[in-house]
Amino acid sequence: NAGVIQTPRHKVTGKGQEATLWCEPISGHSAVFWYRQTIVQGLEFLTYFRNQAPIDDSGMPKERFSAQMPNQSHSTLKIQSTQPQDSAVYLCASSLTTNSDYTFGSGTRLLVI
Amino acid sequence: GEKVEQHESTLSVREGDSAVINCTYTDTASSYFPWYKQEAGKSLHFVIDIRSNVDRKQSQRLTVLLDKKAKRFSLHITATQPEDSAIYFCAASQGGRALIFGTGTTVSVSP
Numbered sequence: 585n586a587g588v589i590q591t592p593r594h595k596v597t598g599k600g601q602e603a604t605l606w607c608e609p610i611s612g613h614s615a616v617f618w619y620r621q622t623i624v625q626g627l628e629f630l631t632y633f634r635n636q637a638p639i640d641d642s643g644m645p646k647e648r649f650s651a652q653m654p655n656q657s658h659s660t661l662k663i664q665s666t667q668p669q670d671s672a673v674y675l676c677a678s679s680l681t682t683n684s685d686y687t688f689g690s691g692t693r694l695l696v697i
Numbered sequence: 698g699e700k701v702e703q704h705e706s707t708l709s710v711r712e713g714d715s716a717v718i719n720c721t722y723t724d725t726a727s728s729y730f731p732w733y734k735q736e737a738g739k740s741l742h743f744v745i746d747i748r749s750n751v752d753r754k755q756s757q758r759l760t761v762l763l764d765k766k767a768k769r770f771s772l773h774i775t776a777t778q779p780e781d782s783a784i785y786f787c788a789a790s791q792g793g794r795a796l797i798f799g800t801g802t803t804v805s806v807s808p
Contacts (some may be wrong), residue, residue: 610736627786627798638797642698675740682793683729685743 585610588689590676596695597666605661605692609678616659617686618651621673630674633659634682667695699724701789704797710806716774718802720787723768727789728769730763731796735784744785745772777806 598601609616615629618630631641633653641651648667653659663670673693677686704719722730731746747754747770748762754761760773763773774781784803788796 612750619798626800629795632795647704677741678785682795683790685731685746686733686741688733688740688742690740 588676588678588687589675590689590692592692593690594693594695596697599667599696600619600665602695603663603666603670603696605676605694607661607676607689608658609659609676610687611657611666613678615679615686616653617677617679617683618661619675621675621691622671625672627675630661632681632682636686639682642695653681664670665675668696670694671696699727699789699791699794699797701787701797701799703787703802704735705802706800707803708805710777710804712777712779712806712808714777716777716781716804716806718772718785718787718804719769720789721767721769722773722797723788724789724791725765725768726791727797729790730761731788732759732761732772733786733788734799735786737783739808741786746788775802777804779806779808782806 591606617632620628629643631651636653648664651661662669673691675691681688700723710716728749733741735741745759763770784801787799790796
């Protein structure tokens with residue numbers, strides 16, 4: 585079991601460019617979550633999927649952020665027109681059910697310059 | 698929506714002493730309360746959880762207490778060891794919703 589796999593581990597983008605982050609959840613886990621971690625804001629919930637269906641995207645900044653889960657083996661988080669304030673560690677997690685413990689990936693450290 | 702407050706931002710203890718981290722939550726419907734540990738340079742990993750149908754759960758040196766009336770839960774670490782040094786996050790959720798995390802407590806265990 586390789587755990588939750590996130591790629592890339594690090595990404596540097598110029599302001600205004602697009603960034604796509606990938607997550608491969610643990611096989612058999614029905615719930616997939618995206619969080620953003622910064623020193624100032626801590627761990628912020630962004631969005632989650634259950635059985636590939638989007639359930640709650642209340643934490644997603646509108647307009648520039650979008651997430652998809654086209655199949656049970658991966659999810660993507662896309663940020664359009666990146667801004668310096670998007671710089672953060674983006675964490676993906678999966679769990680057997682919504683109400684069970686999460687397994688986090690190692691995260692993607694995004695730096696927007 | 699749910700808000701989770703983690704009361705101690707830092708905690709320094711001597712090896713062998715106990716450490717206690719306190720959290721409060723706002724949503725009375727929350728029923729699941731896990732704790733996660735983040736070591737330096739690493740991601741979060743699950744350590745222990747408690748559900749609202751019990752008020753105490755113990756796993757080795759870790760104990761979680763839940764006071765639903767006060768909407769408060771706490772993590773107790775006994776006989777602390779240097780490897781307990783990390784950032785600890787509490788979290789809460791109600792059924793079907795994602796976890797909302799506290800701001801983290803940095804625990805430092807000195808010899």
